[in-house]
Amino acid sequence: MRIQLVQHLLDRQMVDSTGRPVGKVDDVEFAVGEDGAAYVHTLLSGPGVLGARVGGRVGRMLVLAAERFVTDRPMAPVRIPFRLVERVDSAVWLRVRAEDLPGSPVEEWLRRHLIERIPGAGRASG
Template sequence: MRLLIGFDLLDRQIVDRDGVPVGKVDDVELSDDARHVTALLTGQSALGGRFGGVLGRWITATTGGAEPRRIPYGLVALVDSAVHLSIKRALLTPPALEAWLDQHLIGRIPGADRAEG
């Protein structure tokens, strides 16, 4: 299927197989020959790279050096008004900020290891 990256992918909501929001497509990763999308990128560092200039550098600086979340394009089941994944959100690598908060803040709360999520 042919897609126009700027029209069909960028800024689209990403949802998992159950319709649970995952994030928005902030940028894409292309194959070496730039003919195929290999991954969807989400997060401020991906978005900052798209803006470029002073604003882009400022947005990227607020991430503390965190890499964007990378979702392999092979997990995309359907692209319509949203990008639908073939798996549940819980099976994806969490965003860098979410992982950091879990390790350094949430994980230190007594009983947090018994919380259901």
């Protein structure tokens, strides 16, 4: 699948196989094939990745704000192998369900420390 990276991937919403939004593509990781051609190997998502891409003072603020919610620093990005991409149009559609993807460290912290403490949160549909 040939695509223009900035126009078709970066900042696109990723959607799981059930139509659930799972994050945005903040950066990509390349690999080099046996033929010497570079290709997109992994989609990266998360505030740490976005902050590094944005750079400067704003990028550092994004990273610092997100790292307040995690214990492991530097914060690891969510890494999604490009082979899990079904198609790319106005969104990046994945072949798998959100539950089968690695979790976001920030979302996990918010779920444990905030959402689970809300009365009735365990009965919420999702």
